[in-house]
Amino acid sequence: MLTIGKLAAACDVGVETVRFYQRKGLLETPSSEGGVRHYGNEDVRRLRFIRKAQAAGFSLAEIGELIGLDASHDHTRARELARTRIEALEVRIRELQQARDSLRQLAAECEADDSGPCPILESFGV
Amino acid sequence: MLTIGKLAAACDVGVETVRFYQRKGLLETPSSEGGVRHYGNEDVRRLRFIRKAQAAGFSLAEIGELIGLDASHDHTRARELARTRIEALEVRIRELQQARDSLRQLAAECEADDSGPCPILESFGV
DNA sequence: ATAAATGCCGTACCATGGTACGGGGTCAAG
DNA sequence: CTTGACCCCGTACCATGGTACGGCATTTAT
Numbered sequence: 212m213l214t215i216g217k218l219a220a221a222c223d224v225g226v227e228t229v230r231f232y233q234r235k236g237l238l239e240t241p242s243s244e245g246g247v248r249h250y251g252n253e254d255v256r257r258l259r260f261i262r263k264a265q266a267a268g269f270s271l272a273e274i275g276e277l278i279g280l281d282a283s284h285d286h287t288r289a290r291e292l293a294r295t296r297i298e299a300l301e302v303r304i305r306e307l308q309q310a311r312d313s314l315r316q317l318a319a320e321c322e323a324d325d326s327g328p329c330p331i332l333e334s335f336g337v
Numbered sequence: 338m339l340t341i342g343k344l345a346a347a348c349d350v351g352v353e354t355v356r357f358y359q360r361k362g363l364l365e366t367p368s369s370e371g372g373v374r375h376y377g378n379e380d381v382r383r384l385r386f387i388r389k390a391q392a393a394g395f396s397l398a399e400i401g402e403l404i405g406l407d408a409s410h411d412h413t414r415a416r417e418l419a420r421t422r423i424e425a426l427e428v429r430i431r432e433l434q435q436a437r438d439s440l441r442q443l444a445a446e447c448e449a450d451d452s453g454p455c456p457i458l459e460s461f462g463v
Numbered sequence: 464a465t466a467a468a469t470g471c472c473g474t475a476c477c478a479t480g481g482t483a484c485g486g487g488g489t490c491a492a493g
Numbered sequence: 494c495t496t497g498a499c500c501c502c503g504t505a506c507c508a509t510g511g512t513a514c515g516g517c518a519t520t521t522a523t
Contacts, residue, residue: 216499227482246489247500267436271480286447293444300437304430310393311426318419321412342469352470353512372519373470397510
């Protein structure tokens with residue numbers, strides 16, 4: 212049985228973050244039997260889930276839905292969310308790759324010619 | 338000579354966004370000679386620059402610095418910013434690729450076995 | 464000439480994901 | 494028996510990147 216501080220430490224988040232997730236309905240708020248609330252392994256798992264799903268690019272709102280799916284065993288919807296997220300990730304990856312590639316190109320040009328206008332700045336149209 | 342509305346339209350942003358950038362010091366606020374402010378090609382170029390640099394993942398604060406570099410012709414600093422941005426982009430790209438790959442894997446597993454617990458949700462530790 | 468569309472300006476508000484603060488309570492060690 | 498380290502709760506605040514609103518002036522089209 213953990214206090215909020217131990218729970219937070221176990222998942223490497225701040226105490227305030229735990230409370231924030233509680234307010235958002237992502238974590239349950241155990242009843243306070245005489246003041247201090249107690250948390251168990253389920254809470255640790257849940258909190259770790261939130262952080263992992265966040266790392267996979269899900270927003271807190273989406274994570275809330277994923278948590279709900281667990282109860283309903285709704286694979287279909289879970290796959291749907293996963294597919295949507297995969298597509299969004301692919302779009303974003305391509306965007307970032309393009310940004311990286313053009314910046315690389317510009318940095319190389321800039322390196323090659325130190326006089327005259329800076330290609331990096333030029334390219335953006337300044 | 339453009340009004341703020343035309344400028345915004347020319348760069349496909351909202352009027353409020355232009356004003357927001359002005360407040361942030363990213364765009365100049367021309368003197369209002371008798372009420373209506375007028376904008377020129379420089380402003381169009383500058384505004385487009387902001388949007389392109391944003392697409393390259395620069396924050397508005399970084400963009401402010403890039404604009405400053407234009408005046409000082411500071412290639413060194415520009416390259417520094419570009420390198421920093423490239424590195425950040427690469428880190429982010431790898432993170433997103435990992436997220437995508439694990440989601441793909443999970444979606445495939447989930448697809449394969451429609452009974453039992455959902456691997457997508459399981460994997461996150463719910 | 465008049466009504467609709469813009470412009471100006473200041474201020475407030477939005478979402479997202481937290482972080483901080485202040486006042487109070489409880490508990491264990493020194 | 495007091496000091497310090499937690500806890501609780503509510504509320505305010507932060508950064509980021511905008512978006513909206515309201516009142517008033519001006520401009521543009523009919």
